Amino acid sequence: MRRAVNSVLLITLITGLSFSYISIAEQQPVRKWKPIKDDGIHDPASSAIGVLQNPAEALSVLPPDTAGNQVNWVKALRDGHIKPRTHLNKQGKLERLDTDIIMEDTLEMPNVLFPHRAHTEWMDCASCHDHIFKSKAGATPVSMFDILQGKYCGRCHGAVSFPLTECDRCHSVGKKRKASK
Amino acid sequence: MNKQKNRLIDHIKYSVMIAALLVITFAPTGQVKAEFGDVVINNYSDKAGMPPVVFPHWFHRIRFRCKVCHGDLGFEFKAGGNDINMVKIIDGQYCGACHNGEIAWSIENCNICHSAPVGTPTQVHESTLQKLIKPDQNKTEDKK
Numbered sequence: 001m002r003r004a005v006n007s008v009l010l011i012t013l014i015t016g017l018s019f020s021y022i023s024i025a026e027q028q029p030v031r032k033w034k035p036i037k038d039d040g041i042h043d044p045a046s047s048a049i050g051v052l053q054n055p056a057e058a059l060s061v062l063p064p065d066t067a068g069n070q071v072n073w074v075k076a077l078r079d080g081h082i083k084p085r086t087h088l089n090k091q092g093k094l095e096r097l098d099t100d101i102i103m104e105d106t107l108e109m110p111n112v113l114f115p116h117r118a119h120t121e122w123m124d125c126a127s128c129h130d131h132i133f134k135s136k137a138g139a140t141p142v143s144m145f146d147i148l149q150g151k152y153c154g155r156c157h158g159a160v161s162f163p164l165t166e167c168d169r170c171h172s173v174g175k176k177r178k179a180s181k
Numbered sequence: 182m183n184k185q186k187n188r189l190i191d192h193i194k195y196s197v198m199i200a201a202l203l204v205i206t207f208a209p210t211g212q213v214k215a216e217f218g219d220v221v222i223n224n225y226s227d228k229a230g231m232p233p234v235v236f237p238h239w240f241h242r243i244r245f246r247c248k249v250c251h252g253d254l255g256f257e258f259k260a261g262g263n264d265i266n267m268v269k270i271i272d273g274q275y276c277g278a279c280h281n282g283e284i285a286w287s288i289e290n291c292n293i294c295h296s297a298p299v300g301t302p303t304q305v306h307e308s309t310l311q312k313l314i315k316p317d318q319n320k321t322e323d324k325k
């Protein structure tokens with residue numbers, strides 16, 4: 001039984017990886033953004049077409065990435081390519097926190113590293129604490145299933161921040177092999 | 182024994198999950214719509230005979246931190262979850278905090294916000310969630 005399950009996993013992975021190989025080979029070199037007029041959510045007959053900026057114009061000059069908006073937003077901000085305001089009317093400061101949280105309840109996957117820094121450069125503590133995450137490492141019952149349903153990290157990742165298919169950006173730190181509990 | 186069974190179940194769950202994720206990641210790009218993070222807001226527009234609203238995150242996050250809207254202006258992290266209407270906007274709330282002729286152009290430019298085809302449901306475009314669990318719900322979805 002166990003072997004059967006393992007082989008299902010293996011076959012899935014192999015099929016998936018070969019697909020990904022094909023599409024990586026196809027998409028890697030050029031970044032492309034749909035123009036507003038045929039992006040499928042703007043009415044091609046709307047008078048906004050021609051007024052709204054096409055994503056390619058603004059995004060192609062920002063540091064590249066392979067997923068989401070195809071922009072590395074963390075880098076774009078840190079390197080000063082963009083200077084989004086911290087306040088409605090002025091540029092001020094946000095409280096920044098540099099601590100990383102390591103989350104180890106990840107089964108076979110590498111551990112998750114949550115960087116406070118990248119997040120507090122974009123938002124304040126109240127964006128997450130305490131309505132999404134408790135202010136105590138290990139206190140929030142985060143699981144991948146909930147994340148995939150838009151909770152916890154999935155509140156932002158997958159909707160606005162880099163998508164959930166980028167497993168290794170969150171599951172980014174090796175774990176010392178432990179005896180299974 | 183029970184522990185082993187649990188791990189077995191985990192295995193099954195993750196085979197399915199990974200399969201689903203790989204399928205959505207690498208599905209033919211012909212179906213790709215909108216820009217990642219674009220939100221359509223349509224709680225009232227259709228019923229009021231206006232085209233639904235498209236809010237582009239990529240455009241706004243170049244200009245403002247998330248905190249400005251989701252902290253200072255009180256936008257909840259939920260497409261369609263803020264019960265926005267024109268009275269509130271004219272009163273300077275939500276979009277109206279900026280689209281007032283001072284920080285950004287003002288509300289007489291109806292069609293620049295109301296730019297989606299009639300009938301487009303409230304949603305976040307290109308979201309992993311949308312692709313994963315609601316592929317068929319795109320037409321009838323009513324987020325509440």
